[in-house]
Amino acid sequence: MTLTASLPDADPTALRRFLQGLPGVDEVGAVGRAASLATRSIKTSSKSYAIDLAIRMVDLTTLEGMDTPGKVRALCAKALRPDPTDPSTPSVAAVCVYGDLVDIARAAVGDACHVAAVATAFPSGRASLAVKLQDTADAVAAGADEIDMVIDRGAFLSGDYARVYDEIVAIKEACGSAHLKVILETGELRTLDNVRRASWLAMLAGADFIKTSTGKVSPAATPPVTLVMLEAVRDFQTATGRTVGVKAAGGIRTTKEAVAYLVLVNETVGEQWLTPDLFRFGASSLLNDLLLQRQRMRTGHYSGPDYVTID
Amino acid sequence: MTFEYAPAPESRSIVDIADAYGLFIDGQFVDPADGRTFPTVNPATEEILSTVAEAGQQDVDRAVRAARRAYEQVWGPMSGRDRGKYLYRIARLLQERSRELAVLETLDNGKPIREARDVDLPLVAAHFFYHAGWADKLEHAGFGPAPRPLGVAAQVIPWNFPLLMLAWKVAPALACGNTVVLKPAETTPLTALAFADICRQADLPPGIVNILTGAGDTGRMLVEHPDVDKVAFTGSTAVGQQIMRGLAGTSKRLSLELGGKAANIVFDDAPVDEAVEGIVNGIFFNQGHVCCAGSRLLLQESVADEVLTSLQRRLSTLRLGDPLDKNTDIGAINSAAQLERIHELADSGDAEGATRWTAPCPLPDRGYWFPPTVFTGVTQAHRIAREEIFGPVLSVLTFRTPDEAVEKANNTPYGLSAGIWTEKGSRILWMAQRMRAGVVWANTFNRFDPTSPFGGYKESGFGREGGIQGLGPYLDSDVVDHEATVRIGFGVTEVAR
Structure with missing residues (x-):
């Protein structure tokens, strides 16, 4: 691929030229492709496989002003044992909380699951770099092994790509061994061209994962946005050899939607990405729908919402 | 698993x-x-x-x-x-x-x-x-x-x-x-x-x-x-x-x-991922049994390798098989006679020195099947660049400049459709004016709508179907005399373009 030779360093002009020189995204075409993949019919054994895989990919999330230690402990219990009636149900990938609740979450889950913290003045990202770095360092010190940072959308939209880049590099350093997920907040970037550029920018700066949304802005994750991000990680791997994950977060509530995302992953980047190490769902209510469908596949009938736990 | x-x-x-x-x-x-x-x-x-x-x-x-x-x-x-x-x-x-x-x-x-x-x-x-x-x-x-x-x-x-x-x-x-x-x-x-x-x-x-x-x-x-x-x-x-x-x-x-032998033209500033979808939809939709199929892919030389790599990767995900399966992308060839014609023309591609690439789809034992096939190294002189194959076979040619793209696209006895892929709006208009084809798609392919007239130039026929223009061939009126179907069909369509 021609991109390898021309990957930019941190030089602002080179970076800008590179990002603006990426192939455009035709929105009508991308939306059409995502819609056509959503018509795949996933039944029986492949549905069972997809449901378990989706459960293992969930970052079970609570990001509310009203979060308390009690709420977080309940969430952690659910993360480890999503369906108490069926011990064969896999655990989720991670719990995702605000930084000040990381210690509670870590104590609750031990080493049995990842603890992800949102950091860097989530969700708006409107704070100084020093504050963002401190936010990150605190979360890592409290036991977070995954950091979900937000990019500075204001800087991105004003064309100051270097500022966004430098910030990601600095946060990545503050993460130490913790995995860094970079939230693009695609609902504020608006165009798919921007989504492609922001994806490359985050990956060049060292992101381990690129993530669609905070969940606080509508629209959050959509299939076309996720498609463009998957194409970006695929092309980035071809260009650099480095493999980056994708997290679709916000607005995914049903099993049907989740399975459609797995189809999107399967047919865009292939099976390599069909693992919790490289694809995640950021969600809260999705898990219970997955569990209801899982019970249905097992028993042959639908139970009701009282047969899954609310946490 | x-x-x-x-x-x-x-x-x-x-x-x-x-x-x-x-x-x-x-x-x-x-x-x-x-x-x-x-x-x-x-x-x-x-x-x-x-x-x-x-x-x-x-x-x-x-x-x-x-x-x-x-x-x-x-x-x-x-x-x-x-x-x-x-x-x-x-x-x-x-x-x-x-x-x-x-x-x-x-x-x-x-x-x-x-x-x-x-x-x-x-x-x-x-x-x-x-x-x-x-x-x-x-x-x-x-x-x-x-x-x-x-x-x-x-x-x-x-x-x-x-x-x-x-x-x-x-x-x-x-x-x-x-x-x-x-x-x-x-x-x-x-x-x-x-x-x-x-x-x-x-x-x-x-x-x-x-x-x-x-x-x-x-x-x-x-x-x-x-x-x-x-x-x-x-x-x-x-x-x-x-x-x-x-x-x-x-x-x-x-x-x-x-018939048709449409050119699907991809410029170096095209939206590549969507262009690849358009190429697939252009020639593998309905097993290529489409008169307006984009059967000649014209790639600008500067992006030819990149687009071909993406295309082959994409074609490897196509699912061929039982047409009644809701996940099937490529169905059966309609008849034994058509399958034989596709084989004959594809074999001529080999014989005339083009390079054949076949998507890795296993074919069912019974029925009439032909896997998605791409020929590279094709020139205007090859039969597979001139004759309508009416099957899932794509001929890939290259060009250097927009003029050359126009020349090659029009260099066919047919003139039913054409596709243009570029992010540059002015180039789309410049190209569309020069295409001798009844339908010109920009950054899409094989899109149909009853409000839009469809029909050909040259050996692709005359008269239009769909739109106001499509009513003309079924009406006798003051402005339509007995020989004028052709003129109305062309005239109105050209104005509309």
Whole structure:
């Protein structure tokens, strides 16, 4: 691929030229492709496989002003044992909380699951770099092994790509061994061209994962946005050899939607990405729908919402 | 463990195929006068689906007589509003029965159910709805103050989109007040016969729509029948030329929609991922059995390798197999004869020095199949760059400048469609003005809509189907004289472009 030779360093002009020189995204075409993949019919054994895989990919999330230690402990219990009636149900990938609740979450889950913290003045990202770095360092010190940072959308939209880049590099350093997920907040970037550029920018700066949304802005994750991000990680791997994950977060509530995302992953980047190490769902209510469908596949009938736990 | 999609077949039980079908003449199914029949086959399994009648001269006479009487006594004198009422009713019935018709189309044609369900059937209904709206507004369509129908239309359609081609022919003819005798292709008669049933269900008076099944001879008898006023044909250029010769010296009006060898042109500033989708949709949609298929891919040399790599990766994900499976992308080739023609032309590509790449799809044991195939290193001199293959075979050529792209794209006896892929709007307009093709798609391909006229330049035929322009070939008016179908078709389309 021609991109390898021309990957930019941190030089602002080179970076800008590179990002603006990426192939455009035709929105009508991308939306059409995502819609056509959503018509795949996933039944029986492949549905069972997809449901378990989706459960293992969930970052079970609570990001509310009203979060308390009690709420977080309940969430952690659910993360480890999503369906108490069926011990064969896999655990989720991670719990995702605000930084000040990381210690509670870590104590609750031990080493049995990842603890992800949102950091860097989530969700708006409107704070100084020093504050963002401190936010990150605190979360890592409290036991977070995954950091979900937000990019500075204001800087991105004003064309100051270097500022966004430098910030990601600095946060990545503050993460130490913790995995860094970079939230693009695609609902504020608006165009798919921007989504492609922001994806490359985050990956060049060292992101381990690129993530669609905070969940606080509508629209959050959509299939076309996720498609463009998957194409970006695929092309980035071809260009650099480095493999980056994708997290679709916000607005995914049903099993049907989740399975459609797995189809999107399967047919865009292939099976390599069909693992919790490289694809995640950021969600809260999705898990219970997955569990209801899982019970249905097992028993042959639908139970009701009282047969899954609310946490 | 890998993410295998379990089989997800659409249920076949929704269709009820009779053991044998007669001819639909004057509102009834009747046996052919000389009792001849032929089988129709599911090309995915080679199973015989049913036996249909082969119409002979007597049957053609009978059908044209019925159409003439219906034209003179019922449909011609009927008000546009009442004609529209019947057309709306037919459109609604097509929608209501769309699942059944999609399954039937897939069984008889071999196309994937996903396409029959999501493309063919919605367009079929849309065509009837659109033309139903025109039925009482013809005096405002720009064909003079009182355009009149022509009379009896003889219509012969191909096997690639059986019901959709029927809709393209029957809907405008009926909306304009003509009656029709239609002959579906011999390999795909079943949905046309189901449409006959829908006409009865809609209480359409007898004789307005007549369906004659048969092969080439039946078609020839029909178009050459002296009491036919209008002939509309969609099919191969060779047959179109025969029809035109046969009609020379008569007063019959003619519109032809024939073959194509469309160029799909990708510039170096194209949206690559979407262009790859467009290339796939351009040539592998409906197994490439599409007259406007983007069968010649013209790549700007500076991005040729990159696009080809992406294309091959994408083609490796195509799912070929049981057309009734909802996850199938590539279905069966419609007939043994067509499969043989595809093999013959593809082999000529090898012989003439092009490089063949085949998508890694296993082929089923029974039925007629051809894997998605890409030839690189093709030049304008190769047969696979000049002749219509009508199968899932893409010929890749390269160009250096926009002028060269125009020159190569137009350098074909055909002129049905073209595709342009670039993020630069001014270049799209510059190219579209220079394409000698009836339809030019920009950053998309194989998109159809009943409001948009469709038809060809040069050996791709003349006359337009769809849009206001598509009414012209079925109307007699102050501005349309007996030879003017061609001029109207071209003139209006060029203005619209």
